[in-house]
Amino acid sequence: MFGNNTFLRTFRLGVKSLMLHKLRSMLTTLGMLFGVASVVAMLAIGEGASKEAQDQIKQLGSQNIILRSIKPPEDMVSNQTVRVSVYGLTVADFDRIKATYPWAKSVVPVRMLQQEARVGKRLLNPRVLATTPTYLEATGRVIHEGRFLNDRDEAGFANVCVLGYEVARYLFPFESPVGKRVKLGADYFHVIGTMLPRVPIGSDQPDAGTAVTEEILIPLSTGRLWFGDMQVKIRSGSREMEQVELHEIVLAVDRPESVLVAAAATREMMKRFHKDIDYEVVVPLELLLREEATKRIFKIVLASIAGISLLVGGIGIMNVMLATVTERTREIGVRRALGAKRKHIVMQFLVETVVLSVGGGVLGIGLGLAIPKIVEVYTDMEPVLTVAAPALAFAISVGVGLLFGMYPAWRAANMDPVEALRHE
Amino acid sequence: MTGTATLARPVAELIDVSRVYQMGTNEVRALDGIDCVFRDGDYWSIMGSSGSGKSTMLNLLGCIDRPTHGEYLVDGISVGDLDDDQLSELRGTHIGFIFQSFNLISQLNVLENIMVPLFYLDVPPAEGEARAVELARRVGLDDRLDHRPKELSGGQQQRVAIARSLVNQPSLLLADEATGNLDTATTAEILDLFDELHDEGMTILLVTHEADVGSRTSQTLWLKDGRVDKVLQNR
Numbered sequence A: 001m002f003g004n005n006t007f008l009r010t011f012r013l014g015v016k017s018l019m020l021h022k023l024r025s026m027l028t029t030l031g032m033l034f035g036v037a038s039v040v041a042m043l044a045i046g047e048g049a050s051k052e053a054q055d056q057i058k059q060l061g062s063q064n065i066i067l068r069s070i071k072p073p074e075d076m077v078s079n080q081t082v083r084v085s086v087y088g089l090t091v092a093d094f095d096r097i098k099a100t101y102p103w104a105k106s107v108v109p110v111r112m113l114q115q116e117a118r119v120g121k122r123l124l125n126p127r128v129l130a131t132t133p134t135y136l137e138a139t140g141r142v143i144h145e146g147r148f149l150n151d152r153d154e155a156g157f158a159n160v161c162v163l164g165y166e167v168a169r170y171l172f173p174f175e176s177p178v179g180k181r182v183k184l185g186a187d188y189f190h191v192i193g194t195m196l197p198r199v200p201i202g203s204d205q206p207d208a209g210t211a212v213t214e215e216i217l218i219p220l221s222t223g224r225l226w227f228g229d230m231q232v233k234i235r236s237g238s239r240e241m242e243q244v245e246l247h248e249i250v251l252a253v254d255r256p257e258s259v260l261v262a263a264a265a266t267r268e269m270m271k272r273f274h275k276d277i278d279y280e281v282v283v284p285l286e287l288l289l290r291e292e293a294t295k296r297i298f299k300i301v302l303a304s305i306a307g308i309s310l311l312v313g314g315i316g317i318m319n320v321m322l323a324t325v326t327e328r329t330r331e332i333g334v335r336r337a338l339g340a341k342r343k344h345i346v347m348q349f350l351v352e353t354v355v356l357s358v359g360g361g362v363l364g365i366g367l368g369l370a371i372p373k374i375v376e377v378y379t380d381m382e383p384v385l386t387v388a389a390p391a392l393a394f395a396i397s398v399g400v401g402l403l404f405g406m407y408p409a410w411r412a413a414n415m416d417p418v419e420a421l422r423h424e
Numbered sequence B: 001m002t003g004t005a006t007l008a009r010p011v012a013e014l015i016d017v018s019r020v021y022q023m024g025t026n027e028v029r030a031l032d033g034i035d036c037v038f039r040d041g042d043y044w045s046i047m048g049s050s051g052s053g054k055s056t057m058l059n060l061l062g063c064i065d066r067p068t069h070g071e072y073l074v075d076g077i078s079v080g081d082l083d084d085d086q087l088s089e090l091r092g093t094h095i096g097f098i099f100q101s102f103n104l105i106s107q108l109n110v111l112e113n114i115m116v117p118l119f120y121l122d123v124p125p126a127e128g129e130a131r132a133v134e135l136a137r138r139v140g141l142d143d144r145l146d147h148r149p150k151e152l153s154g155g156q157q158q159r160v161a162i163a164r165s166l167v168n169q170p171s172l173l174l175a176d177e178a179t180g181n182l183d184t185a186t187t188a189e190i191l192d193l194f195d196e197l198h199d200e201g202m203t204i205l206l207v208t209h210e211a212d213v214g215s216r217t218s219q220t221l222w223l224k225d226g227r228v229d230k231v232l233q234n235r
């Protein structure tokens, strides 16, 4: 019925007819332009947002439940001169969790210590984490050199440590630290390994902003032996003492599906054993789900803008095409008299409409690809451009053209040739 | 063979044709029981006062309208049995149309305008273009092929329209007041062209209200109030 040739000629004719009214045709495409641009931008930003969220959850561990000690509001155990706050997670909590989830992939206890680290004249104030060998797997960290803590270190109260990447670089700028010694507080620790850096996560770190890698890991048993549970903080004249057994417990469950159930059960259990709220339970998966919900709203807003612009754009095109059909009534009559069938007329005006909408659509794809670049410069969002987005946008503009071109084309095709020829 | 013994093949045949417009309660009988035959190679003019039904008759002959009563045959095909698509196809293959106001398509150039009917006939573009160029030469416009209609004079535009009406090699050439918008000199040129076509055997029907145009044709059919008033032999 319509060979390639016919289509090509119909297309050329459509472009010619549109070129008769360049300004009008250009203005008509604006609606489509903005509609399609917002579709493309929406997909790129949405895609970027969900990729970012996925990266984040990967770092936090989607199967993890993180319990943290937090200092309850003033003022539990107090003394006029010396305050001792006893709060937070205990070794008993740790044992209970271990007992409740024997199938868990790992349960990792962490103590955070404030200790100076010194090698010769080089001095640093890193976070010293006292933890168990399971820490490595649960956090997904990677060993750079040497090895991580093992069970024998733990059982034997070994004076060994693993250095974070930045710490290692600072303390041992010219040599490999493995086998060397670091002075932590008053004691010497053998360096058994170093770790690769990781990208800061932000929210889950107490010292967000500074390099997360500034840490030194030692066996939990050694930490408790040398540094005890008591920590002294000197703050504006008064001495403040804190007694915290564990700062963090990371529970990694066996399957992603059990995270939410396990989280609820853990909260329940913690409530039973802690009078005060001196802990928090952070579930990365929950955070992620909440974030996804926010992003969904964002996406819905963008999609509505896109939908409305496409609708307005489509109506604008239809309006112009109806005017065009009326304007060219005579031409339609002539063509019909010269042998054009209804389908030829339909085709002619439909092609013209689709050329308009696709023209706007293609410009819109250009703009839509530019918007995410601008977003990237001014925010920390990182949009992801996919091939699917422009392809979808193109399909949408063809669809809008066909949808809103149908009625004008139908009107044109159903004109009575005699009437059309008499039209002034 | 003598001229009267064998009549030429009928190209268009109207059998008791009426065209009635329903205007509310009263009806207008634009054509009222017309019987006539136009044969291959005929050169007719259709004349009559304004409102006598000339254009209505030409529209019927050109298959862009259908009789309310009676039967119309083009090359033996009855238009009453055809649907819209078949009717369009019949126009495309059998009819050539020339209008008073030229009706060229403004966004197309001369060559493209001449080729418009072929677009609907699936004639290969190369062949169509050869035909169109030949016809443009024939009407003396082969040096204006890429001109737009607005760059041509009225007479030139009408010559393009004539070329366009011939490009599908029709069996019936219909012209409604083809010279109505032209001055005397240009009218003469166009009529010379029609004479030539007639000499080549084309069947031509001209609607006109100018007596000197009518007298150039072989026969004149006079309409009055939608009926055949008289038929005159001009030569």
Ligand SMILES: Nc1ncnc2c1ncn2[C@@H]1O[C@H](COP(=O)(O)OP(=O)(O)OP(=O)(O)O)[C@@H](O)[C@H]1O
Binding pocket: B021, B022, B023, B028, B029, B030, B048, B049, B050, B051, B052, B053, B054, B055, B056, B057, B209
């Ligand atoms: N669409 C229509 N609706 C109603 N009546 C019509 C219509 N078209 C034509 N008529 C009527 O039919 C009659 C014949 O009209 P037609 O156009 O054939 O006249 P004509 O001979 O071509 O006149 P003119 O010389 O002025 O062109 C007129 O009375 C006209 O009013």
Ligand SMILES: [Mg+2]
Binding pocket: B054, B055, B056
């Ligand atoms: Mg008339």
